Amino acid sequence: MSGERKGSKMSTSNIRIKKICAWCGNEFEAQKSTTQYCSKRCAEHAYKDRKRQEKKQRVETYEVRRVETSKNDALKDKQYLTVIEAAQLLNRTRYGIYKLIYRGTLKAYRLSSQWTVIKKSDIEAMIEARPYERKPKTTETVSDENGEAVTEFYTTKEIIEKFRVSNSWVFALGKAHNIPKVYHRGKTLWSKAHCDRVFTAKPEPPKxxxxxxxxxxxxxxxxxxxxxxxxxxxxxxxxxxxxxxxxxxxxxxxxxxxxxxx
Ligand SMILES: [Zn+2]
CATH class of the missing domain: 1.10.10 (Arc Repressor Mutant, subunit A)
Incomplete structure (x- = not known):
C-alpha cells in the first residue's frame, strides 16, 4: 500500500501528547512523552531554579557541618563531659553511651540521679584498651587422630538436618566417638569427615x-x-x-x- 509508513516515524511526527508544563502549569501538546516544558523559556527557568536549589542545599549542608565541627571543637577542650556531650564527641546516640557505661566498657561517675559525668581521659582509655585486631577465621584449630588439620565442618544444625538426629544425640555421639570439634562464633563445628562416618550408620533399634x-x-x-x-x-x-x-x-x-x- 502506498500510504504505509514505518511505525517509528509515525510516533515522532504525527502523535501529539497532552501534557502540563512543569514550570508554568499550562497545558501543551508534546511530541515526545519525555518533554516536560511547554517552551524553551519555561525549560530555562526550570533549569535556573534547579541550580539555585542545588546551591542552597550545598550551603545548608556546609552550615550543618560547620556547626557540628564547632561543637566538637568546644568539646575538645573539655575535661568532663555529660552523656550527651560524650555522644556528640563519639558520634553515637545517648543510648549508645549508656550501653558502654552499663557494660563497664566506659567509666562514668554519677554525682546525682540527674548528673552523670564522664572524664574525657576515660573515653581515651576505653579506646586505647581496644585496638582493632583481626580475628582468625576460627578461634581454634583442631586436628584428627593422624595429626592432620581438620578443615571441613558441619554445624550442629546441619548434622541434625542431614542425619535426622536430635541435638543431644549429636553431642552424645560426638563425645562417644571423639569427633574433632571447634567453637566458632558461639557455634560448635564438627569435623565433616568424622560425622559422615559416625552418623551415616543409622542407630540400630535398642536390643x-x-x-x-x-x-x-x-x-x-x-x-x-x-x-x-x-x-x-x-x-x-x-x-x-x-x-x-x-x-x-x-x-x-x-x-x-x-x-x-x-
Ligand atoms: Zn510553560
Whole structure:
C-alpha cells in the first residue's frame, strides 16, 4: 500500500501528547512523552531554579557541618563531659553511651540521679584498651587422630538436618566417638569427615540387653536419683518404664557420662 509508513516515524511526527508544563502549569501538546516544558523559556527557568536549589542545599549542608565541627571543637577542650556531650564527641546516640557505661566498657561517675559525668581521659582509655585486631577465621584449630588439620565442618544444625538426629544425640555421639570439634562464633563445628562416618550408620533399634536400670546407672556413676534424672531429661535420652523401674540405654548414658578418652 502506498500510504504505509514505518511505525517509528509515525510516533515522532504525527502523535501529539497532552501534557502540563512543569514550570508554568499550562497545558501543551508534546511530541515526545519525555518533554516536560511547554517552551524553551519555561525549560530555562526550570533549569535556573534547579541550580539555585542545588546551591542552597550545598550551603545548608556546609552550615550543618560547620556547626557540628564547632561543637566538637568546644568539646575538645573539655575535661568532663555529660552523656550527651560524650555522644556528640563519639558520634553515637545517648543510648549508645549508656550501653558502654552499663557494660563497664566506659567509666562514668554519677554525682546525682540527674548528673552523670564522664572524664574525657576515660573515653581515651576505653579506646586505647581496644585496638582493632583481626580475628582468625576460627578461634581454634583442631586436628584428627593422624595429626592432620581438620578443615571441613558441619554445624550442629546441619548434622541434625542431614542425619535426622536430635541435638543431644549429636553431642552424645560426638563425645562417644571423639569427633574433632571447634567453637566458632558461639557455634560448635564438627569435623565433616568424622560425622559422615559416625552418623551415616543409622542407630540400630535398642536390643533388650542394652537397657540398664536407673539403680545400676546410679551405682556405676555414683549419682543421686535426681542427678541421673536431670541428665536424662537434659539430654532427652530414651527411657522405658517397667513396673516401678526406669531403664535407659547403656550406649546413650555411657556416651554422656563416660569421661572423654583423650
Ligand atoms: Zn510553560
Amino acid at each position: 533388650e540387653y542394652d537397657w540398664i536400670s536407673y539403680s545400676e546407672v546410679r551405682a556405676e556413676y555414683n549419682l543421686t536419683h535426681d542427678q541421673l534424672h536431670n541428665y536424662v531429661k537434659y539430654h532427652g535420652l530414651r527411657r522405658k518404664k517397667v513396673g516401678k523401674y526406669t531403664y535407659v540405654l547403656r550406649s546413650e548414658i555411657d556416651a554422656i557420662l563416660r569421661p572423654p578418652t583423650r
